[in-house]
Amino acid sequence: MSTDQTDGFGDDDLADDGEPDIEFYGGKLASAFPLVFFVVWAIVQSGILRIGDTTGLVAGMLVALILGLFLVKGSWTGYANTIFEGMTRRVAATAVVAWLWAGMFAETIQTGEFVSGLVWAADAVGVGASMFPAVTFILAGLLATGIGTGYGTTVAFSALFFPAGVLLGANPALLFGSILSGAVFGDNLAPVSDTTIVSAVTQDADIGGVVASRFKYAIVAAVLAFSAYLVAGASMSGLDIAGDAREILVSSAEPLGLLHLGSMAAVIGTAVAGRHIVEAISWGIVVAFVFNLVFGLADFSEMLVFRASEDIGIAQELAFLPFVELVEAGETSVGGSLYAGAQGFFPLIVLVLLIVAGAQIMIRGGGFRAIQEWLLNSVATTVRRAELTMVLGTAFVNSMITINTAAEIAIAPYIARLGERFNINGYRRANILDANTSALGYIFPWSGGVLVGYATLQGLPDEYAWFEQSMVVNPIEVVPFVFHGWLLVSVFIVAAFTGFGLEYISDRESEEVARA
Amino acid sequence: MSILEKYLAGWSFRTNKPSFDVGDEVELFVTGRENGAQIARVGDSKLRLDDDAPDGLLDKRVRLKVTSFDDSEHVGEAEYVETVGESAF
Numbered sequence: 277m278s279t280d281q282t283d284g285f286g287d288d289d290l291a292d293d294g295e296p297d298i299e300f301y302g303g304k305l306a307s308a309f310p311l312v313f314f315v316v317w318a319i320v321q322s323g324i325l326r327i328g329d330t331t332g333l334v335a336g337m338l339v340a341l342i343l344g345l346f347l348v349k350g351s352w353t354g355y356a357n358t359i360f361e362g363m364t365r366r367v368a369a370t371a372v373v374a375w376l377w378a379g380m381f382a383e384t385i386q387t388g389e390f391v392s393g394l395v396w397a398a399d400a401v402g403v404g405a406s407m408f409p410a411v412t413f414i415l416a417g418l419l420a421t422g423i424g425t426g427y428g429t430t431v432a433f434s435a436l437f438f439p440a441g442v443l444l445g446a447n448p449a450l451l452f453g454s455i456l457s458g459a460v461f462g463d464n465l466a467p468v469s470d471t472t473i474v475s476a477v478t479q480d481a482d483i484g485g486v487v488a489s490r491f492k493y494a495i496v497a498a499v500l501a502f503s504a505y506l507v508a509g510a511s512m513s514g515l516d517i518a519g520d521a522r523e524i525l526v527s528s529a530e531p532l533g534l535l536h537l538g539s540m541a542a543v544i545g546t547a548v549a550g551r552h553i554v555e556a557i558s559w560g561i562v563v564a565f566v567f568n569l570v571f572g573l574a575d576f577s578e579m580l581v582f583r584a585s586e587d588i589g590i591a592q593e594l595a596f597l598p599f600v601e602l603v604e605a606g607e608t609s610v611g612g613s614l615y616a617g618a619q620g621f622f623p624l625i626v627l628v629l630l631i632v633a634g635a636q637i638m639i640r641g642g643g644f645r646a647i648q649e650w651l652l653n654s655v656a657t658t659v660r661r662a663e664l665t666m667v668l669g670t671a672f673v674n675s676m677i678t679i680n681t682a683a684e685i686a687i688a689p690y691i692a693r694l695g696e697r698f699n700i701n702g703y704r705r706a707n708i709l710d711a712n713t714s715a716l717g718y719i720f721p722w723s724g725g726v727l728v729g730y731a732t733l734q735g736l737p738d739e740y741a742w743f744e745q746s747m748v749v750n751p752i753e754v755v756p757f758v759f760h761g762w763l764l765v766s767v768f769i770v771a772a773f774t775g776f777g778l779e780y781i782s783d784r785e786s787e788e789v790a791r792a
Numbered sequence: 793m794s795i796l797e798k799y800l801a802g803w804s805f806r807t808n809k810p811s812f813d814v815g816d817e818v819e820l821f822v823t824g825r826e827n828g829a830q831i832a833r834v835g836d837s838k839l840r841l842d843d844d845a846p847d848g849l850l851d852k853r854v855r856l857k858v859t860s861f862d863d864s865e866h867v868g869e870a871e872y873v874e875t876v877g878e879s880a881f
Contacts (some may be wrong), residue, residue, distance in 0.1 A: 367880050480880045488798035548795050639881065659808045659835040689881040696821045696851065696879055699834040704802075778806035780834050781853075782818035784793075 296642030298358065299349040306347050307641020310634040311686060313340035318677040328724045330623035333682055337630040344637065355637065362636025363629045370477040371628055375621040377557040378468035381543065382423035383617030384564045385536040388573040391432045393533025394419055398437065399525040405445035405514055409454040410505035412437050413760065416455050417498065420462020422540040424469035426718060427728045429459045434732035436528055439740055442747055443521040447512040452729060452749040453757025454505050456718040459725055460761045463680075464714035465494045467547045468557060470624065470681045471717075475710035478688035479695070481702035484547035484556065486710075489703040492777055493711060497767045501760035508757070519742050532571050539564035561614075577601060580612040624681060631685045639689075648693055659698045663708065663772035666691050670712040671765060679724050680717030684709060701779035711768050715761035721751035808835045809866040816858040819876055822849040832856065837866040845872035853877035 300306035317336030321327050341359060348355045362368075394415045403411050412433065420429040433455040441451040463469050467487045476486040543560035547553055568574040576598035584591035586602035594600045599612075638644040656662035670687050677683035688709060695705040718725035733748045756762075771777050793801070812818065820832040822841065830841040830849055839856060841849070854875050861868030 478880055480877075485798060488795070489802060491799050492803055545795075548798060635881065644881075692879060692881050693851075697823045697833065698836075699820050699823065699832065775806040775808060776804075777802045778808075778835075779802050780806070780810055781820055782810070782812075782816075782834060783806075784801060 296645075297640040298354050298637065300347045300641050300643075301349055302347060304642030304646045307638050307643035308647070309347055310337070310340040310344040310637055311631070313343060314631070314634060315673075315677060315686065318679065318682060322679055322724065323676060323722050326722065326727060328679060328727060330627055330679060330682075333679065334623060334626050334630065337627060337634060340634065341630065341637075344634075354640070358637050358640050359633040361640075362633035365632055365636070367477050368629050368632040371474055372625045374473040374477070374483065374553050374557075375470055375625060376618045377554055377561070378424050378470065378473065379617035379619075379621045380614045381468055381539075381557050381560045381564065381617070382425060382428070383613035383620070384561055384568065384574075384579055385422055385539050386428070386432075387578050387613040388536055388539075388564055388568040389530040389533035390422060390536040391419060391436070391533065392528050392530035393536065395436055395525050396529035396531045397534060398440075399522060399529055400531075405441075406509040407506065408441045408444055408446040409450045409509045410502055412441060412451060413454040413457050413461075413502060413505050416458020417461035417760075418458075418537070420459050420469075421466045421544075422462070422468075422536060424462065424466040424472070426456075426459030426463035426469075426714070426725050429462060430455055430718075430725055430729040431732050433458065434729045435736075435739075436524065438733060439736055439743060440521045440524040442515060443517055443519045443524065443742070445514040445516065446509065447514045448747055449749050449753045450505070450508050450512050450757050452733070452754045453759065456725060456729060456754065456758045457501055457505075457760035460714050460718045460758065460764060461494060461498055463717065463725075464711055464764065465490060467543055467553065468560075469714075470621070471684055471710050471713050473553075474628075474681060474684050474688065475706040475713070478685070479692055479702040479706040479709065481706050482550070483553045484550055486703055486706045487544065488548045489777075489779075490707040490711065493707060493764065493767050493771065497760055497763040500763050504759045504763075508759075515747065517742055524740075530573070532573055535567045535571060535573070536564060539567060574613070578612060580614050581610070583607065583609045583611060627682060628685050631682065635686075635689050644689065644693075648690065651690070651694060652697060656694055656697075659700070659778075660773060660775070662694050662698050663700070663778070664769070666694055666705070666708045667712055667765075667768045667772050670709055671716050674713050674716035675720055680713045683717075684713040696781075699781045701781050701784060703784070704777065704779050707777070708768060708772075711764050715758075715764045719755060719758045719761045721755060726751045726754065806835075809837045810835050811837070811863050811866070812839070812858045812861045812868055814858055814860060817855060817873065818858065818870075819853060819855050821851060821853050821879070824850065832870070837868075839868050839870040842869065842871050846875075849875065851879045853879075 314337045321332050345352050416429050416433045420426050442448050467483050476483045539560050542563045543556050546559050547556035580599050583601045583603045585605040585608050587605050595602050656665045673687045674683045691705050691709045717723050730751050736743045822830050823833040832839045852875050855873040856870035858870045
């Protein structure tokens with residue numbers, strides 16, 4: 277078949293004629309080259325060299341797309357057009373929009389002392405060493421559910437709760453595990469989590485509905501994990517260090533920061549009520565913004581600021597405004613939580629566009645269909661086996677690609693197609709995809725979530741005189757203690773075997789993806 | 793569906809072979825072809841589309857009206873109503 281652009285493409289992505297739109301040297305499976313190359317790059321970069329740089333993955337995907345050209349038979353035009361075709365798919369655009377909004381919200385409640393509010397709560401509860409990991413799990417889960425980023429939660433809690441807990445006498449490995457468990461909980465459940473957003477939009481489901489439907493799996497695992505932290509906390513001893521744990525907490529406590537539980541409720545409530553995610557997060561941003569200003573949690577300029585040159589006359593005249601600051605010429609910029617929150621997602625946005633382009637090439641080249649047919653004919657032959665394949669497949673890819681959002685985007689088309697072939701509901705597919713993505717991203721020693729926490733712990737000896745290098749938890753030591761992660765995967769394995777939570781498309785229609 | 797109903801949906805062990813009643817109108821993906829007829833597989837149950845259904849519906853989301861269903865074999869027949877969507881990929 278010609279790949280000349282003037283031929284265009286058929287309307288049917290997977291027409292039943294078995295003829296691909298783009299032909300590759302090496303057959304249909306060679307169309308998987310860009311994605312396979314990317315996966316190998318991701319394993320080498322993030323898994324072996326342990327470099328958690330998302331822009332590095334962007335470079336990997338770009339190189340993959342260029343190298344893929346050389347495998348195309350005949351004209352390269354069809355291949356080039358397919359890159360555009362993939363990047364302009366609605367699934368990518370929806371994720372991009374939702375991420376930008378989520379980024380602004382998360383940064384604004386963090387600027388508004390939300391973490392300090394949780395620190396105050398921990399101090400106010402006044403728990404001892406044995407209960408500290410269990411309480412840490414809950415508070416980390418709350419933060420992660422509010423800000424949607426497990427990495428951010430891990431860093432914040434490793435810097436504050438970890439030293440406080442160690443000083444109190446909690447077991448360090450157990451405590452680190454409880455922090456990572458909280459991160460898994462929020463990454464999985466938060467409507468503003470990057471992985472939640474990807475899981476919903478790739479499975480044609482609305483984000484609010486996805487959050488409500490995954491609550492049952494998350495809460496079953498969380499109750500068990502909380503109990504496990506209570507039992508383990510009581511039976512595992514910590515270190516005996518002289519010092520006052522309260523000092524660490526009190527110095528960072530701000531009770532009013534807990535007001536942002538209201539900002540969280542605004543987002544989750546409106547999203548689950550069925551409002552568009554852009555509308556839901558916009559309400560959250562407005563509420564957080566107002567709370568910050570009214571209760572003095574953050575200045576206007578911490579959320580939005582124009583830093584203009586002091587040499588400019590008009591800038592001097594406008595300097596009375598709360599969002600204009602005068603700086604030296606050459607240091608001008610725009611800043612604040614709205615700016616930084618959106619900017620934080622830029623590398624991931626570019627990456628998702630390129631990965632979706634790579635997936636589209638695999639679809640047009642017939643590789644996607646070849647693998648799909650093999651799975652359907654040999655592995656996923658019944659609905660129970662199909663779901664188990666989806667659970668284990670997602671877990672496997674996430675154990676290799678340690679930046680979990682990237683892994684999720686790569687496996688999402690298979691989860692969608694395998695599930696659709698058994699008419700498994702979009703909510704269920706999104707839940708299988710996200711639970712295993714969130715969990716595995718914080719378990720293995722080479723996982724991105726574990727590594728950001730480990731890096732934070734390594735900085736603690738410089739922060740506190742009493743903290744010795746030997747108190748840092750090695751990534752391999754924490755593996756068994758990420759209880760919520762292990763339990764979430766286990767819940768889904770049981771769910772796949774038993775049909776717990778299974779819904780078919782005909783049981784309940786996911787709301788329009790337009791309202792994602 | 794209320795917010796509470798959304799949280800409570802799916803708290804059950806769903807069968808791998810769901811049943812349908814004659815007259816049910818359902819939205820499903822067309823999942824393959826068997827003995828010449830297009831079929832919509834739901835779990836491990838199957839609905840055969842009638843011969844009047846347009847060809848090439850694979851991986852399209854369609855509205856179907858169930859015309860017969862055998863509860864012991866978990867196989868039935870359905871009338872094509874309209875195409876309502878397609879796969880995200």
